[in-house]
Amino acid sequence: MSPIQRRALLMRALALGAATTLPGCNYEDPNHPDLADDFLHAMSYWNDRVQQALFDPHTLAPTFRPDQITNPPRFNAFYSISQAPVVDPATYRLQLGGQIRDQTPWTLAALNALPQTSQITRLVCVEGWRVIGQWSGVPLSDFLRRVGADTTCRYVSFQCADGYYSSIDMESALQPQTILALQFLGAPLTPPFGAPVRLRIPTKLGFKNPKSIVQLAVTNVYPGGYWEDQGYNWFSGS
Amino acid sequence: MKPTRKPIHPWPVRLTHWLNALAIVMMIGSGWQIYDASPLFGFRFPPLITIGGWLGAAIAWHLAFMWLLVVNGLVYFTYSAATGHFRKFFPLSPRAVWQDFRAALRFRLPHEKGVYNAIQRLLYLGVLAAGVVIVLSGLAIWKPVQLWFLCDLMDGYRIARYVHFFAMAVIVSFTCIHVLLVALVPKVLPPMLTGGRQEP
Numbered sequence: 431m432s433p434i435q436r437r438a439l440l441m442r443a444l445a446l447g448a449a450t451t452l453p454g455c456n457y458e459d460p461n462h463p464d465l466a467d468d469f470l471h472a473m474s475y476w477n478d479r480v481q482q483a484l485f486d487p488h489t490l491a492p493t494f495r496p497d498q499i500t501n502p503p504r505f506n507a508f509y510s511i512s513q514a515p516v517v518d519p520a521t522y523r524l525q526l527g528g529q530i531r532d533q534t535p536w537t538l539a540a541l542n543a544l545p546q547t548s549q550i551t552r553l554v555c556v557e558g559w560r561v562i563g564q565w566s567g568v569p570l571s572d573f574l575r576r577v578g579a580d581t582t583c584r585y586v587s588f589q590c591a592d593g594y595y596s597s598i599d600m601e602s603a604l605q606p607q608t609i610l611a612l613q614f615l616g617a618p619l620t621p622p623f624g625a626p627v628r629l630r631i632p633t634k635l636g637f638k639n640p641k642s643i644v645q646l647a648v649t650n651v652y653p654g655g656y657w658e659d660q661g662y663n664w665f666s667g668s
Numbered sequence: 669m670k671p672t673r674k675p676i677h678p679w680p681v682r683l684t685h686w687l688n689a690l691a692i693v694m695m696i697g698s699g700w701q702i703y704d705a706s707p708l709f710g711f712r713f714p715p716l717i718t719i720g721g722w723l724g725a726a727i728a729w730h731l732a733f734m735w736l737l738v739v740n741g742l743v744y745f746t747y748s749a750a751t752g753h754f755r756k757f758f759p760l761s762p763r764a765v766w767q768d769f770r771a772a773l774r775f776r777l778p779h780e781k782g783v784y785n786a787i788q789r790l791l792y793l794g795v796l797a798a799g800v801v802i803v804l805s806g807l808a809i810w811k812p813v814q815l816w817f818l819c820d821l822m823d824g825y826r827i828a829r830y831v832h833f834f835a836m837a838v839i840v841s842f843t844c845i846h847v848l849l850v851a852l853v854p855k856v857l858p859p860m861l862t863g864g865r866q867e868p
């Protein structure tokens with residue numbers, strides 16, 4: 431079940447059991463926060479700061495052996511697998527924005543021509559399941575330096591072909607295992623799994639790994655995210 | 669003036685006890701909702717007894733109340749270690765537990781005010797240990813990368829999730845027995861609220 435379907439189901443169940451649930455659990459509706467929402471937002475903000483303090487750029491996420499890879503990988507998005515966006519690799523451009531000096535869009539060929547790294551890491555979903563995969567691509571720190579990004583900014587944000595969006599803190603963006611992934615298991619990414627370019631960041635939960643990225647920006651203005659704006663913790667570090 | 673007698677339960681114990689009861693209810697209710705997003709076993713907890721309504725809210729409640737659970741727990745442990753409160757749980761021998769267990773089955777378990785019988789001592793020590801385990805395993809699944817040593821201690825993320833679940837099962841079982849025993853011997857409840865006074 432996708433998170434959206436599950437949510438719809440749970441909301442229906444919740445409506446049935448409304449009498450037994452806590453008042454003010456409509457963490458659902460960000461435009462009408464009640465007391466419980468305010469409390470939860472304040473605690474989530476506090477947890478962001480704790481995680482930021484806990485984050486050690488030299489601590490690497492565990493790596494795994496090739497025989498531990500989960501194959502086929504597990505699909506997850508806010509829509510079903512058949513609805514995954516298909517981006518034409520020939521006309522694809524990665525747009526850049528915000529505090530970046532050289533904002534020339536990048537073609538897939540140009541990204542592929544950059545020095546690549548490979549990793550076998552674990553993706554842990556906020557739901558509690560996890561998969562191990564092999565991703566290769568361009569270290570995000572290399573890319574940001576190459577395009578002249580202001581790495582003193584606080585956030586790197588991502589817009590995706592399917593309307594998804596997310597953002598990460600600069601320290602995590604510069605961690606060596608954070609890559610703009612172009613390949614899975616040595617072959618170009620396929621549409622449901624993030625083609626043509628996705629973020630792979632093994633120090634954060636799965637939903638902080640946006641797929642089919644069409645725009646990358648560097649900013650000091652909090653960009654939020656698709657799930658984050660609905661109440662998931664923003665930092666969501668591992 | 670009459671000399672004041674010592675309370676059966678000093679106020680820091682009472683305060684931390686009831687704050688802990690609140691934290692436990694919130695943590696378990698939201699934890700069950702989180703479990704339901706990706707069950708470890710072939711069942712889900714009915715939404716009626718979970719807290720949050722959906723995964724995002726459940727996680728928010730869980731990660732908010734974990735602070736109450738942990739800070740309150742640290743206060744309790746520090747207080748108890750500093751004042752010798754833990755002495756109330758000792759001595760404890762298997763023989764004493766067995767004797768008190770048999771007495772309990774015949775409803776002849778003595779209840780001296782302010783003294784815990786062997787069954788209580790065992791249950792309290794057990795649930796305090798489960799409390800330590802649930803916090804450590806929770807931190808291991810929350811931060812498997814940054815707190816990798818905790819995750820290693822639990823033999824990896826996968827096992828840590830089971831450890832966390834079983835510690836929850838221990839605490840829930842304890843709470844059921846605990847509340848049942850209080851219901852059977854209701855005279856122990858008022859002192860836990862007001863402090864009570866020890867017999868002269």
Ligand code: HEM
Pocket residue numbers: 681685688689692756782784788792795796839842843846847850856857860
């Ligand atoms: C509404 C639920 C609860 C009630 C009515 C309740 C009641 C009590 C009472 C009356 C005592 C004192 C027993 C005596 O003096 O013989 C006590 C002690 C204790 N309870 Fe609870 N309790 C509840 C929930 C919990 C929960 C959820 C936990 C932990 C998970 C817990 C852990 C303890 C511990 C560790 C002690 C010993 C405290 C000490 O002396 O340090 N209780 N409880």
